[in-house]
Amino acid sequence: MKRILVPIKRVVDYNVRIRVKPDGSGVITDGVKMSINPFDEIALEEALRIKEKGLADEVLAVSIGPADCQQQLRTALAMGADRAILVQTDAVVEPLDVARMLRTICDRESIFLAILGKQAIDDDCSQTGQMLAALWGRPQATFASKVEIDGAVARVTREVDAGLETLEIDLPAVITTDLRLNEPRYVKLPDIMKAKKKPLDTVDTASLGVTPVERLKAVKFDPPPQRTKGIMVKDAQELVDALRRKGLA
Amino acid sequence: MNRILIVAEHDGARVNPAIAKCVTCARAIPDAEVTLAVFAADPATVAASAAAIAGVDRVVTVTHAAHANPLAAAIAPQLAELAAGYSHVFGPSTTFGKDLMPRVAALLDSAQVSDLMAVESATRFRRPIYASNAIVTVESSAGAKVVATVRIASFEAAGVSVAPAPIEAAVVSAAPDTHTRFVSVSSARSDRPDLQTAAKVVSGGRALASAENFGILFKLADKMGAAVGASRAAVDAGYAANDMQVGQTGKIIAPQLYLAFGISGAIQHLTGIKDARTIVAVNKDPEAPIFEVADIGLVGDLFQVVPEIERLLDRPG
Ligand SMILES: Cc1cc2nc3c(=O)[nH]c(=O)nc-3n(C[C@H](O)[C@H](O)[C@H](O)COP(=O)(O)OP(=O)(O)OC[C@H]3O[C@@H](n4cnc5c(N)ncnc54)[C@H](O)[C@@H]3O)c2cc1C
Ligand SMILES: Nc1ncnc2c1ncn2[C@@H]1O[C@H](COP(=O)(O)O)[C@@H](O)[C@H]1O
Numbered sequence: 001m002k003r004i005l006v007p008i009k010r011v012v013d014y015n016v017r018i019r020v021k022p023d024g025s026g027v028i029t030d031g032v033k034m035s036i037n038p039f040d041e042i043a044l045e046e047a048l049r050i051k052e053k054g055l056a057d058e059v060l061a062v063s064i065g066p067a068d069c070q071q072q073l074r075t076a077l078a079m080g081a082d083r084a085i086l087v088q089t090d091a092v093v094e095p096l097d098v099a100r101m102l103r104t105i106c107d108r109e110s111i112f113l114a115i116l117g118k119q120a121i122d123d124d125c126s127q128t129g130q131m132l133a134a135l136w137g138r139p140q141a142t143f144a145s146k147v148e149i150d151g152a153v154a155r156v157t158r159e160v161d162a163g164l165e166t167l168e169i170d171l172p173a174v175i176t177t178d179l180r181l182n183e184p185r186y187v188k189l190p191d192i193m194k195a196k197k198k199p200l201d202t203v204d205t206a207s208l209g210v211t212p213v214e215r216l217k218a219v220k221f222d223p224p225p226q227r228t229k230g231i232m233v234k235d236a237q238e239l240v241d242a243l244r245r246k247g248l249a
Numbered sequence: 250m251n252r253i254l255i256v257a258e259h260d261g262a263r264v265n266p267a268i269a270k271c272v273t274c275a276r277a278i279p280d281a282e283v284t285l286a287v288f289a290a291d292p293a294t295v296a297a298s299a300a301a302i303a304g305v306d307r308v309v310t311v312t313h314a315a316h317a318n319p320l321a322a323a324i325a326p327q328l329a330e331l332a333a334g335y336s337h338v339f340g341p342s343t344t345f346g347k348d349l350m351p352r353v354a355a356l357l358d359s360a361q362v363s364d365l366m367a368v369e370s371a372t373r374f375r376r377p378i379y380a381s382n383a384i385v386t387v388e389s390s391a392g393a394k395v396v397a398t399v400r401i402a403s404f405e406a407a408g409v410s411v412a413p414a415p416i417e418a419a420v421v422s423a424a425p426d427t428h429t430r431f432v433s434v435s436s437a438r439s440d441r442p443d444l445q446t447a448a449k450v451v452s453g454g455r456a457l458a459s460a461e462n463f464g465i466l467f468k469l470a471d472k473m474g475a476a477v478g479a480s481r482a483a484v485d486a487g488y489a490a491n492d493m494q495v496g497q498t499g500k501i502i503a504p505q506l507y508l509a510f511g512i513s514g515a516i517q518h519l520t521g522i523k524d525a526r527t528i529v530a531v532n533k534d535p536e537a538p539i540f541e542v543a544d545i546g547l548v549g550d551l552f553q554v555v556p557e558i559e560r561l562l563d564r565p566g
Binding site: 012014017018020027094095096099118119121122123124125126127128129130131132133134135137138139140141142143145155158159160161162163164165166167168169170173178179180215216217218219220221222223224227230231232233234235236237238239240242243246248249 | 344393432473498
């Protein structure tokens, strides 16, 4: 059985304007729209396409977090994942512990490919995939914009600062997705109904042998510094004059 | 004493300009001793450029044929081994550093501070989250090794040293992993300034409407000695190359001058330009959110304004 793992993180929707709580204890998430991390949707889409090409048999979606993550897992099932696991915890789980839990799942479920988002848009860490690859002792191809599976090898094109880099990696391996890898499909109503019957298991962190530890304590949260209000000019001449006054043209 | 090890990203000839910024960040830690680590197939010239950065106490080199093309899988086990005896291990927040450092952190059983933007003490740092819409101060536990990527837009580059630092060859036993093989890299190499370090950046959005139209921005940029950037919408539509994307998931830049043409100013884009000294926005829509952050705004059609600016620049003011 060739099984692909796609971790799904529940995050504040990317359209929400983030506000820091006045007491600096965090950001306001009450009553805010939550979604699948956009990069994880891309990861899931890629896994589904690989399966649809007959190169994998099953797509397993896993989320680590509170009970509400079930909503995002149901959406993942509606998109086409075969099965889902919720690792339920109310603790803050840092990328290293997420990676340790995923590592256990990779072994138990004999995963041949794990596709993660390149970053979660809440913590913006961009760590979990690389950490999973290290703990698993397997290759990583991060920031992927193209993936080709060929037997026991994957050829991955990566978006790097210099342009595009291509790597060849032995499977099993970890891939993390960049924006241009694909465009995720829309969920259709009948799929939402079907998804209700698909298996969604809930386990706790202890069953994966991990007790989440806070290695980096969040001491306080601040709003970002605001830029001072600028000026409006009426035409290109005024614009160039303003640049000249600043010594920029 | 805080012993800080920085992985010196390079292109085979010189260290990346981001490294001089990592050195400034490391120097902000009290009582710091700074070592740069060069992984290369032939490290001599790179090591010399690393040794010339002011504030560097020592350069160590690791020579291996596998490092002809830098791969996280090859460097990580060796960097993790070198990290013994260091309190902090830093890399730049470039795609190289973002790929490598978490792999090193996991091998060291450490957490990672991503995009470190300010040092408050040897264990307390600030970093942006939620596309820079919030800044979190984090404290690592006493005695834990601190692994971090340094947000290069937040630090000035260290200068050039008068007395170059000593260079030593390091001995490591960890062999690079071979399950990962470099195939190729393709870059739209140009003579234009590098987007990440350029003093001026001209940038375009979806409004450019085609790759050909982007040509007017390249013309203006060449006149100004500027690099060219783009919004995600422009890159997705194929008007601009992927390595030109500015924003939360593209490049975070801090030029003296950023000129945004036909870019609406979505939060994901603004994340990438918050540290620009002066932001200029030209947009048809007076309500475009980009005007909320612009120092100089002009409501107008870019297809008229861009050629006009170009013409006016030719005329002494
Ligand atoms: C997870 C995630 C990550 C993202 N990361 C990034 C990122 O890193 N960088 C990024 O840029 N975006 C990113 N985005 C996308 C972002 O949300 C916006 O969709 C994108 O920035 C919009 O690009 P734009 O401003 O070019 O296009 P639009 O929003 O379509 O704006 C075009 C603008 O051009 C103006 N215009 C039209 N014609 C003219 C004309 N003739 N003259 C002058 N003005 C004109 C319009 O008034 C409009 O304001 C991300 C999105 C997600 C979900
Ligand atoms: N709590 C979580 N549950 C499921 N997947 C996660 C979780 N945290 C991180 N991930 C995965 O790791 C990727 C990178 O996250 P990060 O390292 O936090 O930026 C995400 O896109 C997800 O694929």
